[in-house]
């Protein structure tokens with residue numbers, strides 16, 4: 001059976017930490033979509049690990065890890081990340097695999113990502129510039145290159161040159177790219193990548209046949225989903241539960257739990273509407289105390305109050321069976337807490353989350369005000385020890401969303417997770 005962990009807001013909810021905790025008794029951990037635009041920080045015994053492309057299940061030495069078909073992979077970054085975790089003592093030998101059907105992110109795509117952002121000017125998406133959008137674009141245009149094609153050199157070379165040719169026509173001298181250099185790099189990967197590449201369809205089928213416990217690590221988050229997010233200020237893949245099915249060829253009937261990870265407030269990196277954003281002292285508190293800097297780009301994350309209109313919409317799309325509320329400790333000491341429970345435009349309440357970004361940009365959140373708590377929560381070890389007001393905050397979320405909060409994060413470490421007995 002599979003458990004799926006998904007981001008319910010705009011990313012960086014703390015998915016990696018939950019994945020690491022759940023992986024203690026998981027046998028296969030898989031990424032289904034996205035690329036190294038993701039960034040997950042995991043803290044184990046005071047040591048901090050950053051994962052981008054690699055599944056966070058690698059921290060558990062018994063867990064096999066798959067980079068699935070729906071992902072896009074920048075091979076130099078894959079090797080660099082493996083080396084970085086190796087240096088911190090994680091041995092990945094024979095435990096990490098890449099689907100041969102995943103698409104390759106070239107340096108070329110990364111350069112194009114930057115050029116497209118410049119082209120957009122003030123309307124830029126604020127991408128991570130990891131080449132994610134251009135790679136999914138070439139995939140959809142059927143001119144992309146898949147991982148297995150590295151092993152058919154003449155075809156591979158032809159395809160990369162064709163991609164370069166197309167982009168050169170579009171960007172001219174703005175594109176400063178050396179195709180020979182990238183080809184030379186791939187000549188090396190022709191040998192070094194071979195042991196990692198597998199056909200992921202029988203791999204996944206065999207895992208379920210053997211009744212293995214499978215965990216799917218969602219990357220990015222629902223509000224960044226290409227179909228359901230705040231388009232065009234989104235990433236270029238299906239980051240929700242749909243991406244799990246297409247990206248890994250898992251039977252929907254084999255999914256037992258879908259855990260939505262919800263930060264106790266809201267953050268967003270990059271551009272786009274953000275109804276509960278707080279450009280004031282409260283926002284400053286969340287940014288500084290929450291240490292809200294992106295792990296992939298180092299950018300400051302925009303911060304605001306918890307927006308339950310979004311979490312409810314996200315639940316309608318992803319069908320969470322339980323929630324992990326994270327970073328509750330960051331709210332410690334705040335006198336009053338605000339939670340958005342509806343949106344109004346020109347005084348009229350909207351019935352659902354709007355598709356139209358012009359409407360979203362105009363909404364005024366309707367807030368429910370709740371009392372805060374003064375006691376620090378990070379040292380707590382049991383759910384029941386939480387201050388009364390914190391429990392009320394959680395109860396309100398559960399009631400509003402209609403899904404139980406099974407885990408509460410009160411600090412960055414593995415030990416800072418309160419599991420709530422059923």
Ligand code: GDP
Nearest residue numbers: 012013014015016039040041327409410411412
């Ligand atoms: P992900 O992309 O969803 O995996 O999340 P990130 O790792 O990008 O961002 C979450 C950050 O918050 C990381 O630095 C985590 O170490 C940290 N974190 C996760 N859960 C908690 C929590 O409950 N409390 C605190 N204080 N930090 C947390």
Ligand code: IMO
Nearest residue numbers: 011012037038039127128219220234235269270
């Ligand atoms: P994790 O897995 C936060 C955002 C980028 C940008 C938009 C498009 O750590 O939660 P892209 O490079 O994907 O084309 O950028 O999506 N974005 C994320 N923001 N966390 C992430 O992943 C993100 N992945 C993409 O900031 O606004």
Ligand code: MG
Nearest residue numbers: 012038039040
């Ligand atoms: Mg992150």
